[in-house]
Amino acid sequence: MDNKSNAPSFSAKTKMSEIITSSSLLSIIERLNIKLGFGEASINEICHRNNLSTELFLKICKVYAVESFVPDIENLTREDIPEIIGYLQRTHKYWTESFFPNLHSNIHTMLESCDGTSKRMLNKFYDDYDEEIKKHLDYEENTVFPYILSLSDSEQKNANSYRIKDFEENHSNIEEKLQDLKNIVIKYLPESASQQSRINVLNEIFKIEDDLNKHSIIENKILIPLVSKFE
Amino acid sequence: MSAKHKVTIIEPSEIVSAGLKQLVEYRGNFHVAKIFKSLQDYSENLNGNPDIILINPSVLNTGDINDPRNILTTKDNVTIVAICYLAYNEETMRNYDGSIGMFCTQEQIEKKLQSALKTSSDKEQDDNSNELSARECEILTAVAKGKTNKEIADEFNLSIHTVISHRKNISHKLGINSIAGLTIYAVMNKLLDVEDF
Numbered sequence: 090m091d092n093k094s095n096a097p098s099f100s101a102k103t104k105m106s107e108i109i110t111s112s113s114l115l116s117i118i119e120r121l122n123i124k125l126g127f128g129e130a131s132i133n134e135i136c137h138r139n140n141l142s143t144e145l146f147l148k149i150c151k152v153y154a155v156e157s158f159v160p161d162i163e164n165l166t167r168e169d170i171p172e173i174i175g176y177l178q179r180t181h182k183y184w185t186e187s188f189f190p191n192l193h194s195n196i197h198t199m200l201e202s203c204d205g206t207s208k209r210m211l212n213k214f215y216d217d218y219d220e221e222i223k224k225h226l227d228y229e230e231n232t233v234f235p236y237i238l239s240l241s242d243s244e245q246k247n248a249n250s251y252r253i254k255d256f257e258e259n260h261s262n263i264e265e266k267l268q269d270l271k272n273i274v275i276k277y278l279p280e281s282a283s284q285q286s287r288i289n290v291l292n293e294i295f296k297i298e299d300d301l302n303k304h305s306i307i308e309n310k311i312l313i314p315l316v317s318k319f320e
Numbered sequence: 321m322s323a324k325h326k327v328t329i330i331e332p333s334e335i336v337s338a339g340l341k342q343l344v345e346y347r348g349n350f351h352v353a354k355i356f357k358s359l360q361d362y363s364e365n366l367n368g369n370p371d372i373i374l375i376n377p378s379v380l381n382t383g384d385i386n387d388p389r390n391i392l393t394t395k396d397n398v399t400i401v402a403i404c405y406l407a408y409n410e411e412t413m414r415n416y417d418g419s420i421g422m423f424c425t426q427e428q429i430e431k432k433l434q435s436a437l438k439t440s441s442d443k444e445q446d447d448n449s450n451e452l453s454a455r456e457c458e459i460l461t462a463v464a465k466g467k468t469n470k471e472i473a474d475e476f477n478l479s480i481h482t483v484i485s486h487r488k489n490i491s492h493k494l495g496i497n498s499i500a501g502l503t504i505y506a507v508m509n510k511l512l513d514v515e516d517f
Contacts (some may be wrong), residue, residue, distance in 0.1 A: 210504050217500060269501030272494065277508050 101133040113153045120179040145169045192293045199286035218266045253316045324351040328370035343426045376403040387479045399440040411477035464506040
């Protein structure tokens with residue numbers, strides 16, 4: 090990969106404690122079910138202890154740590170697939186159970202002092218968006234992931250007419266409305282919406298934008314190519 | 321005196337184009353550099369870099385009549401003026417920066433060309449500004465009402481291509497892409513009554 094020059098200086102031998110430098114890297118640890126309390130253990134040791142491929146762990150970390158890093162599937166194996174899916178599922182869970190309800194309540198606070206029409210329309214806009222996100226995640230959880238996991242079962246493999254390339258086609262862009270919401274809050278919301286409540290909402294949007302972006306890099310550049318290879 | 325404005329004429333009748341050339345050049349502000357009899361003639365030859373194109377809308381195919389700019393030039397700063405034997409409807413004329421009729425006097429032609437130049441430079445400023453133009457507001461309102469590109473094209477007598485390009489510009493200026501988001505913008509900016517939907 091030509092992005093290698095940009096890669097931060099961590100490798101399998103780096104101390105695990107040293108790479109926890111931002112909240113997004115911390116969230117990887119959380120989503121991969123790795124317990125804190127690393128002591129002086131290296132990334133390699135911690136991954137072994139957790140039955141995780143070090144290669145996969147390093148690739149995921151680099152996606153979050155290095156701006157515009159594009160991972161490849163070199164050195165990844167079939168055995169990494171369930172682990173990637175587990176990671177994506179735990180991310181979904183965090184979004185639906187914690188992040189989006191929190192954003193929703195921040196938006197609610199922000200709109201409290203707006204006039205009836207703006208309030209009603211923006212609430213509806215957000216509810217529709219919420220619905221869209223849910224549909225998108227449900228589709229992955231109920232169609233895509235079960236299909237991928239069934240691939241290891243050779244009998245099911247041929248019976249299934251679904252292919253990973255259908256996923257790519259269905260992979261709708263859920264970031265568009267988020268952009269719209271962000272611009273509406275920055276540019277057009279009436280002054281009656283308090284500055285602090287807007288800033289809270291915007292900070293949340295920046296956070297999720299980044300997370301969604303990294304999430305789709307992992308899906309598009311790691312998961313899909315890896316699955317196509319074994320399909 | 322500033323340099324002469326370069327004019328290209330696209331007009332099937334030689335009598336008309338020769339007459340126009342004479343009248344247009346009379347005061348010395350304009351110079352007719354090229355005359356073409358048909359659109360084919362125009363597109364097959366090097367057409368120079370005119371400041372103004374005088375064109376008889378009848379040389380355009382009916383489908384393109386509302387969209388002379390896309391057919392004639394890739395540049396935004398060319399002024400396009402219709403040569404009208406007959407009256408065209410207002411919607412068609414909106415796509416031109418001005419028009420000249422068969423009974424215009426030399427003074428009128430001079431004035432019309434000057435004001436067409438001004439119209440098109442205003443439009444250009446309009447395009448470069450970050451604010452929505454009047455036309456963009458109209459189209460945005462139609463989008464917010466849920467109209468399709470085809471319906472909007474029919475309503476405003478535009479090609480679908482033009483509607484799409486307007487929509488791109490609108491989204492680019494506002495930073496809003498979804499129809500739902502555009503609707504919120506339209507209502508917040510009073511382009512649309514909530515009762516409208």
